[in-house]
Amino acid sequence: MPQTTPKKKSRIQTRNRHLILDAALDVFSRDGFGGATLDAIARTAGLSKPNLLYYFDGKTEIYVTLLSQLMETWLDPLVELDSNGDPVEELLGYVRRKLDMSMDLPRESRLFAGEIIKGAPQMKPRLESDLKPLFDEKCAAIQVWINEGRLAPVDPAHLLFSIWSTTQHYADFEAQIAVLLEGSAATPRAARHLEQMYRQLLTP
Amino acid sequence: MPQTTPKKKSRIQTRNRHLILDAALDVFSRDGFGGATLDAIARTAGLSKPNLLYYFDGKTEIYVTLLSQLMETWLDPLVELDSNGDPVEELLGYVRRKLDMSMDLPRESRLFAGEIIKGAPQMKPRLESDLKPLFDEKCAAIQVWINEGRLAPVDPAHLLFSIWSTTQHYADFEAQIAVLLEGSAATPRAARHLEQMYRQLLTP
DNA sequence: TCAAATTTTTACCATTTGGTAAAGTCACGA
DNA sequence: TCGTGACTTTACCAAATGGTAAAAATTTGA
Numbered sequence: 001m002p003q004t005t006p007k008k009k010s011r012i013q014t015r016n017r018h019l020i021l022d023a024a025l026d027v028f029s030r031d032g033f034g035g036a037t038l039d040a041i042a043r044t045a046g047l048s049k050p051n052l053l054y055y056f057d058g059k060t061e062i063y064v065t066l067l068s069q070l071m072e073t074w075l076d077p078l079v080e081l082d083s084n085g086d087p088v089e090e091l092l093g094y095v096r097r098k099l100d101m102s103m104d105l106p107r108e109s110r111l112f113a114g115e116i117i118k119g120a121p122q123m124k125p126r127l128e129s130d131l132k133p134l135f136d137e138k139c140a141a142i143q144v145w146i147n148e149g150r151l152a153p154v155d156p157a158h159l160l161f162s163i164w165s166t167t168q169h170y171a172d173f174e175a176q177i178a179v180l181l182e183g184s185a186a187t188p189r190a191a192r193h194l195e196q197m198y199r200q201l202l203t204p
Numbered sequence: 205m206p207q208t209t210p211k212k213k214s215r216i217q218t219r220n221r222h223l224i225l226d227a228a229l230d231v232f233s234r235d236g237f238g239g240a241t242l243d244a245i246a247r248t249a250g251l252s253k254p255n256l257l258y259y260f261d262g263k264t265e266i267y268v269t270l271l272s273q274l275m276e277t278w279l280d281p282l283v284e285l286d287s288n289g290d291p292v293e294e295l296l297g298y299v300r301r302k303l304d305m306s307m308d309l310p311r312e313s314r315l316f317a318g319e320i321i322k323g324a325p326q327m328k329p330r331l332e333s334d335l336k337p338l339f340d341e342k343c344a345a346i347q348v349w350i351n352e353g354r355l356a357p358v359d360p361a362h363l364l365f366s367i368w369s370t371t372q373h374y375a376d377f378e379a380q381i382a383v384l385l386e387g388s389a390a391t392p393r394a395a396r397h398l399e400q401m402y403r404q405l406l407t408p
Numbered sequence: 409t410c411a412a413a414t415t416t417t418t419a420c421c422a423t424t425t426g427g428t429a430a431a432g433t434c435a436c437g438a
Numbered sequence: 439t440c441g442t443g444a445c446t447t448t449a450c451c452a453a454a455t456g457g458t459a460a461a462a463a464t465t466t467g468a
Contacts, residue, residue: 012415012465030322035238038456051416053457110321113376117314118234120379127383135384157385158397165373166366172317173369175324179331180339181361193362201401214444216435242426254428255446263426 017055019045021069024062029110032118033063064122067115070108071126077101078134078160083141087151088202091142091163095194098167103187109171135160152204159201166194221259223249225273228266233314236322237267268326271319274312275330281305282338282364287345291355292406295346295367299398302371307391313375339364356408363405370398 023045027036038059042049056062077097081090102109115123135157142156170177170190177186227249231240242263246253260266281301286294306313319327339361346360374381374394381390 010414010465016415031238032236032318032322033239034235037454039454048417049456050418050458054415059456113317113321114236116377116380117317118236118379120383124379124383127380131380132383154400155393155397158390158394161373161377161381161394162370162397162401165369165377169365169369173320173365175322175328176320176331176335177365179324179328179336186362189359190362190365193359193366196358197366197401197405200404214435216445220445241424243424252447253426254448257427258445 013055016045016047016051019047020052020055020062021066024066025107025111028063028066029107029114032114033059036063066111067122068126070112071123071130073101073105073108074112075130075134078138081138081141083144087142087145088199091151091159091202092195092198095163095167095198096191098163099170099187099191099194102167102169102171106171106174109168113168113172149204152202154201163198166197217259220249220251220255224251224256224259224266225270228270229311229315232267232270233311233318236318237263240267270315271326272330274316275327275334277305277309277312278316279334279338282342285342285345287348291346291349292403295355295363295406296399296402299367299371299402300395302367303374303391303395303398306371306373306375310375310378313372317372317376353408356406358405367402370401 020041024036024041026044027040031037031040036059038049038052041062042052045052052062056065077094080097081094083090085093112123115121120127138160139156142151142154142159145151146153146156170186224245228240228245230248231244234240235244240263242253242256245266246256249256256266260269281298284301285298289297316327319325324331342364343360346355346358346363349355350357350360374390
């Protein structure tokens with residue numbers, strides 16, 4: 001009986017698949033799906049194009065595999081938002097995790113952004129099946145906190161949108177920020193600014 | 205003596221150039237520069253590909269023309285930020301203008317986002333020459349307001365980043381928001397949420 | 409060690425893409 | 439109305455691109 005997720009047998013399999021996915025992340029996040037080429041991915045990975053296609057069935061499969069892996073990583077900080085914790089501190093912790101993620105994984109952030117900008121042709125099903133229920137659950141939890149008077153009355157959905165946009169901005173618009181901030185490092189001041197902003201907004 | 209900006213002579217010239225630029229905005233904002241094709245632009249514009257190339261010298265020229273026109277529109281709301289006005293109201297007005305712009309011109313917002321995500325290969329010079337001085341000027345004006353005690357102490361640069369990201373998010377991530385919010389219209393609640401957030405942050 | 413299985417390379421191919429040459433069509437002023 | 443210049447179409451190309459077949463090289467396991 002064939003497995004739906006076939007195990008990667010050899011050492012060399014896993015090594016090369018990782019090489020390819022890392023190269024593909026470079027190329028897809030910079031050029032988008034349409035602008036990326038198999039040649040560019042192969043060159044970046046240090047493999048030949050036919051060799052690439054020995055490990056993946058095609059350009060689309062590489063892209064989908066990347067997005068699929070990314071989805072888990074991307075949802076993780078929100079999963080960790082604990083409805084039993086202190087409301088303000090939980091949300092500030094979430095902001096912090098999202099910001100760290102933007103700084104540590106800018107390519108992943110840009111890949112995600114590019115896919116959504118295009119209208120999410122590949123991701124839409126997973127947005128509906130994975131993100132939407134989690135989003136609804138967390139919005140409800142935030143609303144409970146508000147009803148209990150432990151959080152200032154904010155629009156839960158748009159609060160989450162704000163957090164996503166302000167944190168991901170540092171990855172997605174890095175090129176613009178580099179021009180405007182020149183030498184100075186963005187991270188510490190960004191972290192301070194976001195904590196100040198969301199603490200004021202959320203404290204009842 | 206040839207003009208640097210040759211005048212568009214006939215009625216049909218201007219009409220077709222507009223048709224092409226509008227079609228190109230559709231295609232480039234969805235597929236990015238690399239993913240866009242002249243065929244797709246021509247089809248969208250209702251012209252033949254050679255006919256396209258009668259009006260523009262090539263794919264790159266169309267793209268650069270679009271970005272160039274966009275730059276003015278994009279900077280405009282920030283230009284209007286009046287250092288003689290009331291600080292909080294001026295900044296809230298700016299937020300409002302940026303949000304309206306995202307809602308009215310989502311394709312332009314996505315085109316801009318796509319270019320920056322790629323590392324701004326075409327825009328970087330104009331970011332340095334046009335945006336950077338304006339940004340520095342407005343940051344300085346905000347700092348003056350803070351020093352005068354008319355605005356809460358915030359990081360001017362990161363305040364502007366927040367405003368850009370939270371407003372543009374509604375255009376750039378429209379596909380995701382559509383999934384999460386389903387039927388309900390985002391605009392009025394977004395406007396309320398952003399006003400609440402920035403009023404609290406900025407009021408001294 | 410040596411055959412079987414896995415991995416890599418070489419040599420291709422069909423389609424798509426950005427772009428051009430040149431012939432044809434149209435609009436307008438003399 | 440007719441010639442001239444502006445516009446459009448037809449018929450192409452060369453390069454790039456996603457992808458394949460099959461031979462060659464390498465690794466693996468008995």
